[in-house]
Amino acid sequence: MSFVVKNNITWVGKLDWELREFHGAEYSTHKGSSYNSYLVREEKVALIDTVWSLYAQEFVDNLEKEIDLHRIDYIIANHAEIDHSGALPALLARIPDTPIYCTENGVKSLKGHFHKDWNFRIVKTGDTLDLGNGKQLVFVEAPMLHWPDSMLTYLSGDAVLFSNDAFGQHYASEKMYNDLVDQDELRAECLKYYANILTPFSPLVTAKIKEVLSFNLPLDMICPAHGVIWRDNPAQIVEQYLAWADDYQENQITLVYDTMWNGTRHMAEAITRGIRAADPTVEVKMFNLALSDKNDVLTQVFKSKGVLIGSPTVNNGMLPQVAALLEEMRGLRFRGKYASPFGSHGWNGGAVDRIGERLEEAGFNVASGIKALWKPTEDALADCVAFGQRIAQEWRGGAEPANVIERTAAATQPAPARPAPKPAAAAVRNTLPQSASAMRCRVCGWTYDPAQGSPAQGIAAGTPWSDLPDTFLCPECFLGKSVFEPLHRMPNGAGATTAAAAHSAPVVIVGGGSATYQLVRAFRALDPHTPVVVVTADDGADYSKPQLVHGFSRKLGAADFVERTAAQLAHEFGITIRPHTRVDAIDQQRKTVRIGAETLPYRDLVLALGANPWIPPLEGNATDRMITLNNLADYENYLRHVSAGERVLVIGAGLVGTEIALDLAEGGQQVWLTDSSPHSLAKLLPEFVSRHLEATLAQKGCRLHLGHRVTALDSSGGAITAQLSDGTTVEIDTVIAAAGLRPRTALAGAAGLRINRGIQVDSYLRSSAEHIYALGDCAEIEGLVLPFMQPLALSAQALAKTLAGEPTPLCLPAMPTVVKTPALPIQVGGRTVTDGLSWTVEGDESGLTGKAHNGDGELVGYVVTGVHLSNGAALLQQLPALL
Numbered sequence: 001m002s003f004v005v006k007n008n009i010t011w012v013g014k015l016d017w018e019l020r021e022f023h024g025a026e027y028s029t030h031k032g033s034s035y036n037s038y039l040v041r042e043e044k045v046a047l048i049d050t051v052w053s054l055y056a057q058e059f060v061d062n063l064e065k066e067i068d069l070h071r072i073d074y075i076i077a078n079h080a081e082i083d084h085s086g087a088l089p090a091l092l093a094r095i096p097d098t099p100i101y102c103t104e105n106g107v108k109s110l111k112g113h114f115h116k117d118w119n120f121r122i123v124k125t126g127d128t129l130d131l132g133n134g135k136q137l138v139f140v141e142a143p144m145l146h147w148p149d150s151m152l153t154y155l156s157g158d159a160v161l162f163s164n165d166a167f168g169q170h171y172a173s174e175k176m177y178n179d180l181v182d183q184d185e186l187r188a189e190c191l192k193y194y195a196n197i198l199t200p201f202s203p204l205v206t207a208k209i210k211e212v213l214s215f216n217l218p219l220d221m222i223c224p225a226h227g228v229i230w231r232d233n234p235a236q237i238v239e240q241y242l243a244w245a246d247d248y249q250e251n252q253i254t255l256v257y258d259t260m261w262n263g264t265r266h267m268a269e270a271i272t273r274g275i276r277a278a279d280p281t282v283e284v285k286m287f288n289l290a291l292s293d294k295n296d297v298l299t300q301v302f303k304s305k306g307v308l309i310g311s312p313t314v315n316n317g318m319l320p321q322v323a324a325l326l327e328e329m330r331g332l333r334f335r336g337k338y339a340s341p342f343g344s345h346g347w348n349g350g351a352v353d354r355i356g357e358r359l360e361e362a363g364f365n366v367a368s369g370i371k372a373l374w375k376p377t378e379d380a381l382a383d384c385v386a387f388g389q390r391i392a393q394e395w396r397g398g399a400e401p402a403n404v405i406e407r408t409a410a411a412t413q414p415a416p417a418r419p420a421p422k423p424a425a426a427a428v429r430n431t432l433p434q435s436a437s438a439m440r441c442r443v444c445g446w447t448y449d450p451a452q453g454s455p456a457q458g459i460a461a462g463t464p465w466s467d468l469p470d471t472f473l474c475p476e477c478f479l480g481k482s483v484f485e486p487l488h489r490m491p492n493g494a495g496a497t498t499a500a501a502a503h504s505a506p507v508v509i510v511g512g513g514s515a516t517y518q519l520v521r522a523f524r525a526l527d528p529h530t531p532v533v534v535v536t537a538d539d540g541a542d543y544s545k546p547q548l549v550h551g552f553s554r555k556l557g558a559a560d561f562v563e564r565t566a567a568q569l570a571h572e573f574g575i576t577i578r579p580h581t582r583v584d585a586i587d588q589q590r591k592t593v594r595i596g597a598e599t600l601p602y603r604d605l606v607l608a609l610g611a612n613p614w615i616p617p618l619e620g621n622a623t624d625r626m627i628t629l630n631n632l633a634d635y636e637n638y639l640r641h642v643s644a645g646e647r648v649l650v651i652g653a654g655l656v657g658t659e660i661a662l663d664l665a666e667g668g669q670q671v672w673l674t675d676s677s678p679h680s681l682a683k684l685l686p687e688f689v690s691r692h693l694e695a696t697l698a699q700k701g702c703r704l705h706l707g708h709r710v711t712a713l714d715s716s717g718g719a720i721t722a723q724l725s726d727g728t729t730v731e732i733d734t735v736i737a738a739a740g741l742r743p744r745t746a747l748a749g750a751a752g753l754r755i756n757r758g759i760q761v762d763s764y765l766r767s768s769a770e771h772i773y774a775l776g777d778c779a780e781i782e783g784l785v786l787p788f789m790q791p792l793a794l795s796a797q798a799l800a801k802t803l804a805g806e807p808t809p810l811c812l813p814a815m816p817t818v819v820k821t822p823a824l825p826i827q828v829g830g831r832t833v834t835d836g837l838s839w840t841v842e843g844d845e846s847g848l849t850g851k852a853h854n855g856d857g858e859l860v861g862y863v864v865t866g867v868h869l870s871n872g873a874a875l876l877q878q879l880p881a882l883l
């Protein structure tokens with residue numbers, strides 16, 4: 001079969017009605033396919049692409065009926081995949097010297113497949129090949145659409161684009177033109193093709209289409225390499241691709257599950273009832289994976305705003321088809337979609353947890369899921385209905401506030417497996433006052449309510465904020481008035497970018513933790529217009545990280561810590577937030593950052609990357625079971641682990657380890673706390689206070705193993721056996737590494753910035769490269785790494801001024817460190833563990849005050865505990881400034 005497409009262009013491909021599986025068994029082709037090859041006969045003759053190797057001989061034989069093979073002057077290989085290049089060996093056996101035009105990567109791929117040194121001619125975007133009669137072929141490289149070698153070829157004069165895989169479909173039809181075939185079938189196959197093959201490359205699709213459109217070439221036809229030719233309004237499929245590439249979704253929720261005894265199916269049906277009841281407008285689709293075509297399911301995932309993935313637990317994992325689907329979902333890199341796991345189980349229900357983790361890894365905004373035991377009872381099904389209702393409501397928002405490029409996580413609730421009544425988020429704060437003129441400490445969240453005053457500091461009820469003395473300090477974190485802001489924040493969108501400012505290069509902030517949002521807030525107060533882009537690997541929500549270590553005993557779920565989602569923050573401050581996005585590289589010369597294939601320019605770049613927990617190198621087969629608690633995503637994982645077993649080993653008796661240990665003990669866990677130092681908080685506390693703290697820890701039930709390292713973790717499946725350096729072994733269910741933090745410096749180091757322990761910056765927080773700053777836990781400021789909230793807040797204030805055009809050095813007063821162990825609150829300031837200190841100590845078990853003096857008798861440090869805590873503020877003010 002052959003037919004004339006237009007003028008001197010003839011289709012010479014292969015129509016494959018029988019094809020039912022493609023890419024091995026990876027892609028179902030219910031409607032067959034075609035491998036399109038085109039012969040262009042002008043003064044010169046060009047053959048564009050060939051067919052699958054299975055049909056190579058048939059192709060050459062048919063081509064020979066169309067043309068004397070030796071009259072073919074050029075072969076164009078738009079793409080080296082076997083379904084387009086597979087006939088090249090047979091063809092070149094007949095015309096061996098014919099030049100093959102392809103990209104540089106095309107040569108590599110073709111050689112990689114055929115191991116032949118053919119007459120390759122490398123082309124680049126914009127290169128042309130004259131065919132005579134006033135017509136030229138124009139080449140456009142399209143790397144990673146969908147292989148590195150891909151390219152498009154445009155025939156001028158006829159205005160035909162040979163687009164290879166782009167705009168194609170696996171669809172066999174004798175009619176071969178878009179206007180002649182069944183429109184529903186055609187749309188369905190195009191959608192399936194895009195969803196299953198092109199989704200990961202969506203950002204490139206958009207960029208490439210815009211590039212081609214910018215050439216302003218007339219377009220009469222698109223001739224893809226599979227399926228029908230677009231001759232009727234070819235722009236329609238281009239526009240459709242732009243829409244699909246733009247994080248496409250419809251008002252649809254899709255449930256996908258597998259089941260052995262139908263428990264999980266009953267859950268799915270009940271969840272569906274809940275969704276329908278809460279939102280009758282939403283389209284709900286449900287698939288039993290074992291009975292469904294995987295590609296059809298993935299197409300429906302592509303169309304959805306949210307997905308629910310269910311599996312029973314088998315051997316503490318999920319059923320393999322569900323695991324396989326999740327692996328594909330990860331690779332397809334869907335963006336801006338919600339997800340949640342569910343499933344029935346008999347005893348430990350690990351499937352739901354694992355599905356949640358996989359969904360997270362796949363880039364979905366994951367809400368906690370729901371588990372049910374065995375065949376769900378009526379009550380359990382009622383819970384599923386309620387769960388469906390909640391999900392439908394949370395996912396209902398749909399429309400994204402401007403500036404948020406990817407949807408952010410819906411508020412999650414504690415996993416239902418955790419029998420925790422959920423206290424209000426305010427449980428981690430002091431009681432919220434009603435007064436409109438209340439002021440809130442941005443560092444710790446304590447709020448000053450003029451109606452109540454602050455009796456502990458001698459400030460009477462009714463004292464307005466403006467009347468407080470300049471020496472006023474926050475009673476929680478001891479910072480001054482400058483870190484307070486009105487509780488009732490600026491109205492939504494007040495910081496919206498003006499049209500004029502929107503055209504200037506933005507301030508780009510990499511990282512989405514407290515440092516970032518404190519900076520944004522301070523900057524917006526000074527500069528409401530300069531565009532700000534926050535690029536963050538997590539979901540971009542603002543939450544109180546120091547409070548995470550107190551969450552277990554208070555029965556808080558991860559969502560309880562979230563103060564505002566990324567969408568809310570973006571709206572409030574008029575900024576762009578790009579959650580679940582990583583910066584791959586910085587080009588300090590060009591003042592750009594690279595995000596995948598995208599290049600983002602910056603006016604100023606702020607690295608607020610935070611720090612990684614240090615994982616001690618241990619022996620044994622269970623070292624991968626160590627978990628950490630360093631961010632909100634960690635917290636969900638931490639809750640899952642500590643809820644699943646009661647015995648917990650905390651490695652590291654520093655600030656974080658001690659607080660975690662006490663909180664877990666408070667929450668009823670059996671806790672072992674180890675450290676190679678002989679004392680707790682050895683880097684912060686003098687020994688006499690450490691002993692006091694250790695007595696409190698022991699009284700709360702923590703078992704201390706200080707002065708001994710953990711050397712190995714082993715497990716034969718369930719419990720973990722920890723081996724200590726003194727020969728002791730401890731049997732536990734969970735191991736938490738809390739042995740310190742290491743600033744994240746890799747991105748800055750790769751860009752050539754000066755690195756020592758952290759990213760080195762001066763007192764203006766300037767790195768060694770112009771217009772690049774570092775802030776927070778990743779920074780080393782004048783030699784100091786200060787991973788605490790107070791220096792961070794002050795750094796953010798100073799940097800905001802600098803970025804707003806008023807260069808401002810960071811001044812750090814003496815600052816207290818507060819050990820938030822409710823059983824024994826401790827505050828430390830200045831030098832407390834260096835040599836040459838002489839201590840005077842007053843007090844008893846209820847609390848003490850220790851003052852450290854140097855050899856000249858000057859006060860250089862202090863520690864106050866328990867009922868002596870109120871002495872801290874006065875001592876702090878006597879200490880010299882830090883910077």
Ligand SMILES: Cc1cc2nc3c(=O)[nH]c(=O)nc-3n(C[C@H](O)[C@H](O)[C@H](O)COP(=O)(O)O)c2cc1C
Pocket residue numbers: 258259260261262263264265311312313314315316317344345346347348349350373374375
């Ligand atoms: C081979 C097998 C292994 C199982 N392993 C686990 C397990 O490790 N943990 C668990 O909680 N339940 C386990 N179960 C119990 C199932 O999760 C339970 O029967 C569940 O209700 C099945 O859900 P379904 O009705 O949706 O298939 C297992 C069941 C089978 C048949």
